[in-house]
Each structure stands twice: as structure tokens, then as C-alpha cells.
Amino acid sequence: MPDSHPSPARCHDIGSLRNLAFKTFRNPSVCLRLSFAANTSPRACAANDDRLLIWLVEERRALPGELKIGVNDLGGSGRGLVAQEDVAPGEILLSVPLDSVFSDLETDESSHLSWSGRMALKLLEQRAQCDSGTADGSCLCPWIASLPQHVHLPFLYFSQEDLTACQDEGLIREAGAIRDSAEATFQSEQDRLAEIGCGWEDMQWAMSVLHSRCFLVGSPPVRTSVPGVDMANHSFEPSAAVRLVHSPEAVQGRDAVEEVCAPPPAEPSRFELFAGEGGIRAGDEVTISYGPWPNDVYYLFFGFVPRDNPFDVSVLFGDLQQMVAFHDATKPELIWSESVEDRAESLAASLSLQHGITDCTRLGIAPQGYDERLLLAAQTLLSSQQHLGSESSQSESGRAGHFLALRCQEILGAFPKSLAEDIELRNSGNVSPDMLMSLRYRLRKKATLLAAINVDKM
Ligand SMILES: C[S@@+](CC[C@H](N)C(=O)[O-])C[C@H]1O[C@@H](n2cnc3c(N)ncnc32)[C@H](O)[C@@H]1O
Structure with missing residues (x-):
């Protein structure tokens, strides 16, 4: 049996916004209806995004081999995952090996940057390599091509007047601080960005994409975007969930095998999207909960305000x-x-x-x-x-x-x-x-x- 770990949480980038949900209301199973807002414009058409899933299976050893999900354009919430046929409770919808995810890996040169600054630079550099045809096998070019052209996050794109209209001083301060940090990263890394022909708008794009698509995975947690799974929209009544799964061969038994013969290559750990207890009917959207956050987090880092958020404070x-x-x-x-x-x-x-x-x-x-x-x-x-x-x-x-x-x-x-x-x-x-x-x-x-x-x- 695989060794599964507690559900990774969607991350949100916050200093003072930490701990927004009450200690007493932490149970993420509290539910409500899904609400959509218009703020993500898909760059690729639905067929293109299905190609992302096919690439994951054919080139990156994602499972299952016969996918039961596809990517559809759902209007207000942008694209999302939809079940193509009935899915049984607990059935694995997509299992992505961790060697095919995009993670925040701190290096000495980047340790002074925020996680989103670091990941944004790496994303832009990989995108440049994909565009110029110089990318090697480690680059996730089909995933990068599938990312939305624009994610309308308030701290990066709203005018001061529109932001101030939330009328929450703490949130306005927080948004200002994150934007300042993004601008500071841009200033300090301008030479590196210029080498790949990128400016402030590219930085805004990369940061907004990463803020809205990263999970905290593992222990200690690492910001990670998982191709394919990052197409799942949020609901407080999710039809699916995610987990990190470690293959037993990767961690135990190898020493014993090594003594008698060369062991098979270790299986990488996997990030899995699986159906909830109710299963999912063909045609229904596959949603996950991004976490028991108050609306502050959804508004600032995901660019929408859920309709009935039981965790709002x-x-x-x-x-x-x-x-x-x-x-x-x-x-x-x-x-x-x-x-x-x-x-x-x-x-x-x-x-x-x-x-x-x-x-x-x-x-x-x-x-x-x-x-x-x-x-x-x-x-x-x-x-x-x-x-x-x-x-x-x-x-x-x-x-x-x-x-x-x-x-x-x-x-x-x-x-x-x-x-x-x-x-x-x-x-x-x-x-x-x-x-x-x-x-x-x-x-x-x-x-x-x-x-x-x-x-x-x-
Ligand atoms: C992880 S991505 C999900 C895929 C995304 N819809 C796309 O087209 O690439 C998260 C973004 O999807 C949108 N989104 C997800 N759930 C939503 C919801 N319940 N209502 C409105 N927008 C949603 C928001 O723009 C959010 O920042």
C-alpha cells in the first residue's frame, strides 16, 4: 500500500494574514455551493489543455493510463476539470510523479528572494527556453503553454481605488506590502530578466499564476504547482481531494534487494487527485477545496470571493x-x-x-x-x-x-x-x-x- 500523507494545503503568501481561519473552525469539510467569478482568461483552448493531460500520461508517467477527466472551459471560473465518465468513490483521477511538478527550490543565489519571486524567475526562464526551442527534458513546456494568460489578482492588477474599495485597512496594507515586495524583486533581478527579454508585466504574470496555482507539499512544506491538478477549481463542497503518496519501494526494501541484484529504479513519490466519497458523475466538475481560508485569502491570492464561505472572518x-x-x-x-x-x-x-x-x-x-x-x-x-x-x-x-x-x-x-x-x-x-x-x-x-x-x- 502506498504511504499517503495529509492533504497538502493550497498555499497563500502571507505575513500578517497567517492564521486567518479560526482555530475552532478549522474543519475543512464544512460545505457550501460553488460560486464562479470572471477573472481567469484561458490562453489555450480546451483541446490544447487535454493535450496537457495526454502529455502527462504519455511522456511523464502520470496515471491512470486511461484518463476519466478532461479540461473544459467553464466560463466564469476559467477552465476546470470535468469527469468524462462516471468515477467511483476514492478512484484516482490523476497521479503525477513528483519529478514532473514545478517546485520552489531555494538556491544560494535565490535565497534572498520571496518564494513567489524565486519561482517566478524560474518559470520565466523556463518559458524563454521553451519558446526558443532550447529547453531540455526537465522543462515542463506543455504545462507552461497551458498556463492562463492572465490571472487577475488584486494586489498585482487592481487600481488603488478598486483595492481600497474592500474597505479593510489590514488587507489593503497586506496587498501593498506584497506588491512592494514583487516590485523590489523585479528591480533587483532586472538584469537577469532582461537577458530573457522579460519586463514587469512578465513578472506580474508569473507571480499571479504561481500564487493562484501552488500547493504546500511535503514536510517541510515546499510550494509546488502540479500540472493537470492545477486545473481543478475550488469548492467548499468539493467532489475530489488531493494527497501526496510515497511509494514503498522508494523508501524501504531497496537495501535488501541491492544485496542480491541491481534494484529497479526507485519510483518517485506522487501527487494524486482522487474522487471524494460521493464519486463523480460523468459531466460533473471535479473540484477540490483550496482550504479553510477566510475571504481575504481567496480575494487577494486567488482573485475571487466565494459566495458562502463558512471560514470567512x-x-x-x-x-x-x-x-x-x-x-x-x-x-x-x-x-x-x-x-x-x-x-x-x-x-x-x-x-x-x-x-x-x-x-x-x-x-x-x-x-x-x-x-x-x-x-x-x-x-x-x-x-x-x-x-x-x-x-x-x-x-x-x-x-x-x-x-x-x-x-x-x-x-x-x-x-x-x-x-x-x-x-x-x-x-x-x-x-x-x-x-x-x-x-x-x-x-x-x-x-x-x-x-x-x-x-x-x-
Ligand atoms: C488552480 S487555478 C484553477 C484553474 C483555472 N480556472 C484555469 O483556468 O487555469 C485557480 C484559479 O481558478 C479560478 N477559480 C478557481 N476556483 C474558482 C471559483 N470557485 N470561483 C471563481 N474562480 C475560481 C481563480 O481564478 C483561481 O485563481
Whole structure:
């Protein structure tokens, strides 16, 4: 039996966006319907992309020999994989040897670059070799030819006005930082890029393609794009999944064989796409989940905003200091002998000691409810206030719910437009596609905040 490993996660390139999903809502099996947005324009026609799958099988030892999937143009979400015949539960749809994937391999000369900068340069160099006919067998020319001509990622292509329309300061900052890093890579590598006739637009193309197509594979995880599997679109109700599989011959038994005869060549590990428990009917799309990320990640790094993302998070407090400061603002009559910083530190210590919570950043609310860390932090903070004599007839959780609803109200009130006005704007049809995507992003955050307030009123 092959030795299979936990599903590789789609990667997202983030510093402060790390850990966006709540600890308590990590289960990636929570589901919803697929939503499509128009942002990937296929470079090759469907027949060309089927050639990619055929090349993988015929030239790169991908399995199974008789493919049950093809690549179709699906409109809004660009191309995608579609079952050509019925597929049984668990059946392998595509198994790609790891010697035919495109990975981030750090070298001494490239270690100062970000992973996407490093991979973008390598992709552009290989593309130049493919175009000039000087590529050797290690280049994945048919895969490179199959990549989309354009992937419309906000941090690389949106105007400042359209980006700012998401109305999330943290996200706007993050997008700016990644774009700055991309530009810095371009500046520092300009000579190398000039040698292959590439400019900033090529760099944007390569980075957008890689951001939207890489998995984190193995341990330690390496950013990897897997030809063929990278044609699978996302759904929170996926019909398929991926895994890394190590062949036993590659790792054990070889020593024993070597003593008696020359062993057969070791099988490389494989990256597999396989059908989910429900199987897949002929004609249905083969989708995978890109991961339990909030909309921030989907918007910024995949260029679409899922319709009903159970993992989306409206952040109420970036950290505990913000929570304590908000609390003080709601109770101006209370005088504190300790500073906000010191009280936030004591709160962090209690949460760690009593509940084992060590990460108190990005405390927020998802469509299903509050992050458990947030509720516990609010309860702990409010109960410490009760020690100071401020009595309330409400239960501990009732007070915490009311406190957090006040915060939701404050955040909603700080948006320049109300949810109703945003819905009207969306329905007006007067919004550019980029603006519409940012509008969708903020609409979903607002809807979650409003739901929290309404629950508190019940
Ligand atoms: C790994 S690629 C999937 C193949 C891609 N559709 C193509 O034509 O090459 C990821 C990109 O596909 C698009 N995509 C995937 N799932 C989507 C979805 N549910 N809704 C809208 N676009 C989607 C986004 O542009 C995303 O960045």
C-alpha cells in the first residue's frame, strides 16, 4: 500500500494574514455551493489543455493510463476539470510523479528572494527556453503553454481605488506590502530578466499564476504547482481531494534487494487527485477545496470571493490591547490603575493558563458565530471588571455577547456606506468588475457583523 500523507494545503503568501481561519473552525469539510467569478482568461483552448493531460500520461508517467477527466472551459471560473465518465468513490483521477511538478527550490543565489519571486524567475526562464526551442527534458513546456494568460489578482492588477474599495485597512496594507515586495524583486533581478527579454508585466504574470496555482507539499512544506491538478477549481463542497503518496519501494526494501541484484529504479513519490466519497458523475466538475481560508485569502491570492464561505472572518479585535481599549471606551466611568498594555498582558496570561490559548490575534466572527478565543477573551475581561464591583444581572455569556455586539455595531458604523447602500450599489450594475469584487468582499464581512448584532437582539 502506498504511504499517503495529509492533504497538502493550497498555499497563500502571507505575513500578517497567517492564521486567518479560526482555530475552532478549522474543519475543512464544512460545505457550501460553488460560486464562479470572471477573472481567469484561458490562453489555450480546451483541446490544447487535454493535450496537457495526454502529455502527462504519455511522456511523464502520470496515471491512470486511461484518463476519466478532461479540461473544459467553464466560463466564469476559467477552465476546470470535468469527469468524462462516471468515477467511483476514492478512484484516482490523476497521479503525477513528483519529478514532473514545478517546485520552489531555494538556491544560494535565490535565497534572498520571496518564494513567489524565486519561482517566478524560474518559470520565466523556463518559458524563454521553451519558446526558443532550447529547453531540455526537465522543462515542463506543455504545462507552461497551458498556463492562463492572465490571472487577475488584486494586489498585482487592481487600481488603488478598486483595492481600497474592500474597505479593510489590514488587507489593503497586506496587498501593498506584497506588491512592494514583487516590485523590489523585479528591480533587483532586472538584469537577469532582461537577458530573457522579460519586463514587469512578465513578472506580474508569473507571480499571479504561481500564487493562484501552488500547493504546500511535503514536510517541510515546499510550494509546488502540479500540472493537470492545477486545473481543478475550488469548492467548499468539493467532489475530489488531493494527497501526496510515497511509494514503498522508494523508501524501504531497496537495501535488501541491492544485496542480491541491481534494484529497479526507485519510483518517485506522487501527487494524486482522487474522487471524494460521493464519486463523480460523468459531466460533473471535479473540484477540490483550496482550504479553510477566510475571504481575504481567496480575494487577494486567488482573485475571487466565494459566495458562502463558512471560514470567512470579520475581525473584531486585531489583538487583546484593542479589546481592552474598546472595553474602556464603553465604560468611561471606570478608572483603571493599570495601563491598557498591562491589562492586555494579564488577560493574555489568564487565557493561556486557563484555556491554553496562546495566539490572541485576529479575534473575530464567522458566519457560524464567534471565534471561541474571542468569546473566552471577552468573558475573562468582563469578569475581571466585575471584581471591581460593576454588577450586572446578565449571565457571563450574555454580557460577552452584548459587549461583542456593541463592537460589531461600532465597526459597521465606521464603514462609509451601510450594507443596504452596498447592496443597492451592487444591484445597480454600475460597478466595474474590479470594484464589484472588492464590494462583494466588504458586503460579506458586513453581513456577518450585522447577523451578530441581530442575534444579540433576539
Ligand atoms: C488552480 S487555478 C484553477 C484553474 C483555472 N480556472 C484555469 O483556468 O487555469 C485557480 C484559479 O481558478 C479560478 N477559480 C478557481 N476556483 C474558482 C471559483 N470557485 N470561483 C471563481 N474562480 C475560481 C481563480 O481564478 C483561481 O485563481
